[in-house]
Amino acid sequence: MTLDPEAPLTPKVPLTPKERMALKRVAMPEQDATARSANFGEVNLGLTEQLAILEAERCLQCPKPYCIDGCPVRVNIPQFIRFLRDGDIKSAAQSLLSDNALPCVTGRVCPQEIQCEKVCLRAKTGQSVAIGHLERFVADWGQRHAAEIAGSPAVRTGKTVAIVGSGPAGLTAAGELAKLGHEVTVFEAFHAAGGVLIYGIPEFRLPKDIVAAEVDRLIAQGVTIEANAIIGTTYTLPELREKFDAVFIAVGAGLPVFMNVPGENLKGVYSANEYLTRVNLMGAWTEGADTPVLHGQRVVVVGGGNVAMDAVRTARRLGAASATIVYRRGREELPARAEEVHHAEQEGVEFEYLAAPTEVLGDESRWVTSVRCVRMALGEPDESGRRRPEPIEGSEFDIPCDMLVVAIGTRSNPLLTQTAPDLEVTKWGYIVTDESGMTSMPGVFAGGDIVRGAATVILAMGDGKRAAAAIDAYLRGELPALPSAEPAAVA
Numbered sequence: 001m002t003l004d005p006e007a008p009l010t011p012k013v014p015l016t017p018k019e020r021m022a023l024k025r026v027a028m029p030e031q032d033a034t035a036r037s038a039n040f041g042e043v044n045l046g047l048t049e050q051l052a053i054l055e056a057e058r059c060l061q062c063p064k065p066y067c068i069d070g071c072p073v074r075v076n077i078p079q080f081i082r083f084l085r086d087g088d089i090k091s092a093a094q095s096l097l098s099d100n101a102l103p104c105v106t107g108r109v110c111p112q113e114i115q116c117e118k119v120c121l122r123a124k125t126g127q128s129v130a131i132g133h134l135e136r137f138v139a140d141w142g143q144r145h146a147a148e149i150a151g152s153p154a155v156r157t158g159k160t161v162a163i164v165g166s167g168p169a170g171l172t173a174a175g176e177l178a179k180l181g182h183e184v185t186v187f188e189a190f191h192a193a194g195g196v197l198i199y200g201i202p203e204f205r206l207p208k209d210i211v212a213a214e215v216d217r218l219i220a221q222g223v224t225i226e227a228n229a230i231i232g233t234t235y236t237l238p239e240l241r242e243k244f245d246a247v248f249i250a251v252g253a254g255l256p257v258f259m260n261v262p263g264e265n266l267k268g269v270y271s272a273n274e275y276l277t278r279v280n281l282m283g284a285w286t287e288g289a290d291t292p293v294l295h296g297q298r299v300v301v302v303g304g305g306n307v308a309m310d311a312v313r314t315a316r317r318l319g320a321a322s323a324t325i326v327y328r329r330g331r332e333e334l335p336a337r338a339e340e341v342h343h344a345e346q347e348g349v350e351f352e353y354l355a356a357p358t359e360v361l362g363d364e365s366r367w368v369t370s371v372r373c374v375r376m377a378l379g380e381p382d383e384s385g386r387r388r389p390e391p392i393e394g395s396e397f398d399i400p401c402d403m404l405v406v407a408i409g410t411r412s413n414p415l416l417t418q419t420a421p422d423l424e425v426t427k428w429g430y431i432v433t434d435e436s437g438m439t440s441m442p443g444v445f446a447g448g449d450i451v452r453g454a455a456t457v458i459l460a461m462g463d464g465k466r467a468a469a470a471i472d473a474y475l476r477g478e479l480p481a482l483p484s485a486e487p488a489a490v491a
Contacts, residue, residue, distance in 0.1 A: 015057060025127040026055045033346035037316050040203040040285065043343055044108070044136075049089075052137040056085035058122065059129050066119040067131060072462030073106075073172070075099040077116060077131055084138055093142030094149050096135065101175030101218070102168060102461065104143055104210050105197055107136025110458040111337050143213050146220075153222070154181035159475045162187060162244040164231045164416065167195020168457045169448030170250035171218060172464030173471070178221040180472050185244070187229040190281060195252060197457070199281040200273075202310050204317070205340075208280070230415065237420035237444070246443045246471045249431060250464060253449035255413040258406055259302065263360030268294060268368035272303070272311045272407035279314055296403025299323045300371050302357055303407035304333070309340040311405045312349050323349050324399060328356040328376050328389040352399065354378070356389065360404060370398045410454050428453075436470040436479055437463070445471055 015023075029045040030036075036043055047055065059081045067077040076099055083092035096103050112132035120128035142149055159182045163170045166188040174184045192198050194211045219225060231237060231251070240247050256271035258264055275293065278284040284293035299315040301308050304327035315323045325344070327334065330353050334341055345351075352373070359372040375395035378387035412429035424432040424440035430453060431439055431446040438445050447463030449455060473479045 017060060020058055020060060021122075021125075023054070023058045025058065025130055026051045026133075028130070028133055033343075033348075036204065037313075037347035040317055042207055043204050046140060047133055047137045049137075052084060052134055053087065055130050055134055056081050059085065060121055062121050066121065067116040067129075070116040070119040072115065072458045073100055073465050075103075075116075075135075080138055081129070081131075081134055084134060089138065089141050090145070090149060092138045093145070094151075096138050097142060097149065100135075100139075100461075101172040101465075102197075102214050103135055103139030104214055105168070105206065106458055106461070107132055107139045108206050108210070109201060110135075111456060113338060115458070143210070143217075146213075146217060150220070151179075154179055156183070157181040157475070159183065159246070160185070160244045161471060161475075162240045162247045163250060164237075164240070164247065165189075165195055165250040165252060165448075165450075166193040166215070166225065167250060167252050167448065167460065168197060169252075169460040169464035169467075170195065170248065171215065172461040173248050173250065173447070173468045174223045175218050175221065176465055176468030177471060178218065178223050180468070182472070182475065183224075184222070185224045185226060187231055187235070187240075188225060188227045189230045189251075191227050192281060193225045193227065195250075196254075199277040200307065200310070202276065202280055202314050204313070205310065232415040232417075232419045237416060237423065237441070241441065241444060245475055246445065248464075248467050248471060249416065249439070249444065249446040249450060250448045250460070250467075251413065251416055251450050252460075253410045253412045253430070253454050255411050256406070257409040257411055259357055259408065261357055261359050263362060263368070264406070266360055266362040266368045267366050268296070268362075268402060269360060269404045269406065270294075272301070272307045272405050273410065275311055275405050276307070276314065279318075285314075285318055293318070294403050295319050296401070297321050298401045299403045299405065300326055300399055300401040301405040301407055302326050302371075303409075304329065305335045305407065305409075306337060306340055308405075308407035309336045309344050311407050313340075313344055313347060315403070315405070316347055316349060320403075324352055324401075325349060326352045326355050326357060326371070326373060326399070328354065329378065329386065330354055333378075333386055354389070355397075356391065358396065361398065368401060368404050370400045371404055372396055372398050410449075412450055436473075437467040438470065438474070438479075443474065445474075 065078045080092045080095040116131045117128040161184050163186045166186045177184050193215045197211045256273045278293045282291040283289045284291050295318045299320040301312040312323045354376045355373040357371050361370045375392040376389040379390045382388040445467045447467045448460035
């Protein structure tokens with residue numbers, strides 16, 4: 001069956017299951033690759049209403065919706081898609097927002113292809129429903145029509161909750177707790193709320209005004225944001241616990257990991273954290289910015305995850321004539337989203353697979369000039385289940401560069417935990433929690449990367465949603481055992 005995506009779809013006769021199965025997945029409109037590699041405008045342009053409703057028609061409304069089980073925040077996916085299919089976008093937005101505190105964010109950066117879309121029934125015989133694209137369309141409509149879909153204020157409970165960190169876990173917990181009537185204050189170390197959504201993910205993937213609008217919606221629900229507040233310096237964790245009825249720690253794992261190779265301290269070497277923070281949060285790419293950033297002409301980024309893709313694609317947009325990813329495994333093992341890898345390839349990013357740096361070389365002024373690498377071969381699987389990369393003797397080679405970005409992971413920052421001796425942590429510095437998310441300090445909960453290690457935005461949001469339910473139960477004097485969080489993603 002063929003439908004014209006430009007033709008009005010309502011009023012319409014309901015399609016049969018066979019007719020639905022015949023519909024092809026719609027494509028996401030996007031910027032031309034050559035043009036976008038020189039600007040910071042959003043790559044994906046979003047579905048039109050006609051395309052969104054057409055894609056919604058593909059949903060089979062399965063009696064057993066596996067897509068919900070595949071979603072870490074358990075969005076009622078069939079319900080919001082059904083409303084959209086029927087042309088009731090307002091109800092679709094209300095349904096989505098009732099389940100997801102940050103739908104404009106997850107509609108852009110959530111790896112739906114390995115979660116809800118992976119278990120979509122249609123994926124067994126073809127392409128899944130484009131759940132992420134539909135989520136983005138509905139969420140964006142809801143953001144533009146916020147006044148129309150705003151709910152009634154919650155009845156106040158008189159209970160107070162402090163949330164440390166305004167990233168995806170913290171903001172999700174804040175939204176859920178505010179809906180339950182608790183007084184929520186979010187403490188953010190930086191000058192702008194959003195955490196990794198603001199400082200880590202580039203404008204071309206997640207526009208900052210989108211994140212700001214999501215934060216503004218939470219503020220409208222009664223959430224207070226206190227910026228420039230470093231817990232561990234401005235306040236200690238025990239001090240917060242004395243002031244608030246409960247605390248949720250969601251500080252992420254933002255301490256960069258380096259390669260520990262000779263020359264890594266040369267000028268022109270960045271951690272991905274610093275590089276992306278300067279560009280994303282501090283606007284270093286704009287004229288007259290308060291913070292500088294190098295505009296390398298030959299840039300090498302070490303790593304294969306989404307952060308590495310963000311860094312290398314940012315370098316291209318800042319004028320790099322060559323931007324290269326160096327990754328120790330092959331293309332099939334890349335942990336980055338397939339869409340981000342595809343977009344990087346379209347934008348002229350080069351990939352040096354099965355290679356690992358052994359030394360950073362520089363000139364007499366200590367500026368980086370190249371990175372020395374060794375070829376790798378894949379051996380037996382390691383603890384992550386992927387084949388372990390092993391160096392090939394005598395295979396060293398140099399890649400010329402005037403800037404190097406290290407994007408091989410992050411770990412926990414001890415700034416907060418070192419001020420709370422009663423807080424139990426692992427040998428890696430991550431906070432230990434029980435099934436409910438409570439730490440060794442009564443009334444103090446934790447979730448996201450500071451518990452599970454570096455993972456995805458949506459997994460952190462799932463932690464935030466579970467923690468909010470547990471905190472609510474704790475404040476009411478009832479704390480049932482809740483499902484444990486999913487295991488941390490391994491990069």
